Amino acid sequence: MxxxxxxxxxxxxxxxxxxxxxxxxxxxxxxxxxxxxGSGKSALMSMIAGDLEAPFSAxxxxxxxxxxxxxxxxxxxxxxxxxxxxxxxxxxxxxxxLLFGMPRGDKAARLARMQQALEDAGLAGFAPRAPHTLSxxxxxxVALMRAMVAEPRAMLLDEPFNKLDAELRGxxxxxxxxxxxERGIPCLMVTHDRADAPAGGRVLRLMDGEVRDD
Amino acid sequence: MTRIAGALPLxxxxxxxxxxxxxxxxxxxxxxxxxxxxxxxxxxxxxxGLSLWTGTAATCLAFICALIISAGVYRxxxxxxxxxxxxxxxxxxxxxxxxxxxxxxMPSGLVARLGVGGDTxxxxxxxxxxxxxxxxxxxxxxxxxxxVAMIWSLLAQGDTAAHLEGQWRAARSLGHGAGxxxxxxxxxQIMRRMTWPLLIVFSYGASVxxxxxxxxxxxxxxxxxxxxxxxxxxxxxxxxxGIAGAILLTLAIGSLAALSLLALRALGVAARPLLSAGPxxxxxxxxxxxxxVGAAVLxxxxxxxxxxxxxxxxxxxxxxxxxxxxxxxxxxxLLTSSPAxxxxxxxxxxxxIMALVLVVLWFETQPRxxxxxxxVLAAASLALPQVLIxxxxxxxxxxxxxxxxxxxxxxxxxxxxxxxxxxxLAAPYRSFDQRYxxxxxxLSAGPxxxxxxxxxxxxxxxxxxxxxxxFSVSMVQFVPAQLxxxxxxxxxxxxxxxxTSGGSRSLSAAFALALALPPLLVFLAAAIAGRTRWR
Numbered sequence: 001m002x003x004x005x006x007x008x009x010x011x012x013x014x015x016x017x018x019x020x021x022x023x024x025x026x027x028x029x030x031x032x033x034x035x036x037x038g039s040g041k042s043a044l045m046s047m048i049a050g051d052l053e054a055p056f057s058a059x060x061x062x063x064x065x066x067x068x069x070x071x072x073x074x075x076x077x078x079x080x081x082x083x084x085x086x087x088x089x090x091x092x093x094x095x096x097x098l099l100f101g102m103p104r105g106d107k108a109a110r111l112a113r114m115q116q117a118l119e120d121a122g123l124a125g126f127a128p129r130a131p132h133t134l135s136x137x138x139x140x141x142v143a144l145m146r147a148m149v150a151e152p153r154a155m156l157l158d159e160p161f162n163k164l165d166a167e168l169r170g171x172x173x174x175x176x177x178x179x180x181x182e183r184g185i186p187c188l189m190v191t192h193d194r195a196d197a198p199a200g201g202r203v204l205r206l207m208d209g210e211v212r213d214d
Numbered sequence: 215m216t217r218i219a220g221a222l223p224l225x226x227x228x229x230x231x232x233x234x235x236x237x238x239x240x241x242x243x244x245x246x247x248x249x250x251x252x253x254x255x256x257x258x259x260x261x262x263g264l265s266l267w268t269g270t271a272a273t274c275l276a277f278i279c280a281l282i283i284s285a286g287v288y289r290x291x292x293x294x295x296x297x298x299x300x301x302x303x304x305x306x307x308x309x310x311x312x313x314x315x316x317x318x319x320m321p322s323g324l325v326a327r328l329g330v331g332g333d334t335x336x337x338x339x340x341x342x343x344x345x346x347x348x349x350x351x352x353x354x355x356x357x358x359x360x361x362v363a364m365i366w367s368l369l370a371q372g373d374t375a376a377h378l379e380g381q382w383r384a385a386r387s388l389g390h391g392a393g394x395x396x397x398x399x400x401x402x403q404i405m406r407r408m409t410w411p412l413l414i415v416f417s418y419g420a421s422v423x424x425x426x427x428x429x430x431x432x433x434x435x436x437x438x439x440x441x442x443x444x445x446x447x448x449x450x451x452x453x454x455x456g457i458a459g460a461i462l463l464t465l466a467i468g469s470l471a472a473l474s475l476l477a478l479r480a481l482g483v484a485a486r487p488l489l490s491a492g493p494x495x496x497x498x499x500x501x502x503x504x505x506x507v508g509a510a511v512l513x514x515x516x517x518x519x520x521x522x523x524x525x526x527x528x529x530x531x532x533x534x535x536x537x538x539x540x541x542x543x544x545x546x547x548l549l550t551s552s553p554a555x556x557x558x559x560x561x562x563x564x565x566x567i568m569a570l571v572l573v574v575l576w577f578e579t580q581p582r583x584x585x586x587x588x589x590v591l592a593a594a595s596l597a598l599p600q601v602l603i604x605x606x607x608x609x610x611x612x613x614x615x616x617x618x619x620x621x622x623x624x625x626x627x628x629x630x631x632x633x634x635x636x637x638x639l640a641a642p643y644r645s646f647d648q649r650y651x652x653x654x655x656x657l658s659a660g661p662x663x664x665x666x667x668x669x670x671x672x673x674x675x676x677x678x679x680x681x682x683x684x685f686s687v688s689m690v691q692f693v694p695a696q697l698x699x700x701x702x703x704x705x706x707x708x709x710x711x712x713x714t715s716g717g718s719r720s721l722s723a724a725f726a727l728a729l730a731l732p733p734l735l736v737f738l739a740a741a742i743a744g745r746t747r748w749r
Contacts, residue, residue: 079387083384087377
């Protein structure tokens with residue numbers, strides 16, 4: 001299993017929100033987790049990413065390719081995230097946003113990779129543009145490519161399609177899932193909307209602190 | 215009609231006199247004799263250099279410390295505590311801090327008693343050193359809380375806080391440590407918005423008079439002190455030279471500020487490749503930040519404790535660590551034989567209440583688009599050297615027959631208080647959710663009832679903060695108060711400055727504490743009264 005959660009229990013002010021959650025996600029698979037507001041879905045994402053803050057607390061183990069990463073800093077886990085907002089850094093250009101997360105190395109090679117990523121996203125020539133000059137769909141694609149060029153070992157999607165209109169939603173969803181599958185990146189996605197889940201993918205439902213197959 | 219009536223009091227009591235003061239100051243400096251006299255003043259250039267040096271060094275030092283502290287504490291459990299801590303530091307007036315800090319580090323001060331001992335004080339030059347180092351350090355220490363509070367409020371504003379929280383998580387998930395995320399994501403986004411606070415700090419540091427009289431060098435003194443002497447003690451020719459000096463100082467501060475902004479921009483461009491250099495695990499400077507906060511808290515506490523002890527010690531011979539006997543004599547003298555305390559308290563209460571009324575009236579009656587002028591004038595009046603504004607105010611009030619008059623004294627206390635009240639209240643007042651008012655209106659509440667029962671209570675925290683800031687700003691007015699009082703009135707800062715040059719150290723400490731305690735108590739009262747009672 002590439003991303004595995006073992007006996008994860010999440011509490012808010014000492015009250016359990018999620019009890020003993022276990023899941024394994026293989027490379028390239030997208031598992032969807034659904035549940036009502038306030039059920040702890042986003043907090044679970046923060047716990048996996050490593051930046052869970054008070055008043056939440058959690059126990060359990062997170063394994064990446066068998067390695068326990070539960071106690072290492074978020075920046076060392078290499079778990080990429082996409083949020084409801086694209087969170088592009090407004091003071092950086094599109095190109096700088098991509099280079100921000102790309103591992104260090106030869107400058108020319110990094111620039112070439114950045115250009116290639118933009119081309120893959122249909123955004124060739126957009127590197128010097130400021131994020132605020134982009135449309136919602138373009139921003140969403142830049143956010144995904146920024147996460148991808150950081151070479152994540154797993155990906156967390158926290159309702160990333162929520163703020164997109166219906167037409168764009170389908171396009172971006174396909175774009176994201178295709179990239180995750182091609183690169184073999186295991187992914188956990190939380191959403192309110194059943195339609196966001198990839199066709200044929202596993203869907204889990206969080207109810208009263210228990211996670212069950214939908 | 216309502217709009218005109220709402221703006222008129224603020225314009226009549228603040229904006230017009232302020233603009234008139236600036237015009238008068240510039241007009242008075244038009245005399246070529248004044249400029250000739252200024253340019254042949256033997257201490258002019260070294261004094262100007264000293265002013266710019268102390269202002270620049272203190273601003274840089276304070277800003278670097280404020281950035282390190284903010285970087286180290288941001289998003290840590292201590293972050294919510296940083297703002298009240300900074301506000302407490304801000305509540306201690308500059309002059310009171312300078313008097314206490316001076317006594318702390320002077321050759322016979324507490325540092326020497328604890329660290330050196332011996333029968334006689336060491337042969338140190340601490341306060342009034344020729345390079346102005348002690349003044350620079352005192353200024354920097356005093357401005358750190360202000361800059362930290364400014365950074366904190368920028369980062370804590372609703373939308374900004376939410377955006378930055380998301381960006382912070384995104385940057386961490388992209389492999390950046392907390393320190394790297396601060397440096398590459400957070401700091402670049404606040405730098406431009408720190409321009410006004412930095413300008414205010416720089417201008418204040420380069421033109422301060424009261425702190426310079428206590429801690430600054432004397433041969434030459436900073437230029438603001440020479441100007442102040444010309445304005446305060448001189449003939450008409452000296453007055454004109456003083457105003458010319460104030461214009462020169464303003465131009466020099468403006469030019470250096472513009473150059474510094476260009477240098478900062480250039481630094482930003484040069485540092486641009488850092489943004490895209492790739493992930494760095496650099497951690498937050500937690501230890502340095504904690505050490506800096508600890509050192510600042512220690513110094514502020516030592517200053518307050520020393521002033522307290524000294525105010526009860528008519529005699530405290532070197533090298534005793536504690537005074538041999540305690541007495542209430544200084545406090546008795548302060549409370550019974552000097553009207554300065556009561557005059558300052560009265561002026562502070564009256565000017566902070568009046569400022570609040572005028573500024574609220576403005577926000578209630580004026581469209582938001584007009585705030586820009588109000589805020590630019592407010593910020594400019596704080597960023598311009600006080601000696602320049604005070605010289606113009608003196609000219610205006612002299613023509614109105616209000617020098618040596620309590621109304622004139624009140625007006626010069628009111629001017630900076632209004633500026634601060636406008637700056638503090640603008641954002642919360644304009645971002646107030648008008649749906650509450652719509653709801654109250656639908657329940658048949660009239661304008662006064664809507665304000666008294668809905669808007670006022672919901673804006674209680676910023677209103678109380680503005681009142682507390684205004685109170686403490688009024689308490690410490692020195693340069694304009696001294697000029698307008700014309701020897702007929704004495705406020706606390708005037709008495710405190712006089713006492714530092716030759717008066718009893720115990721009495722000086724009591725006056726410094728009397729300057730410090732009312733603002734501290736008002737801030738405390740505002741914090742207690744402003745506690746949120748609903749969620």
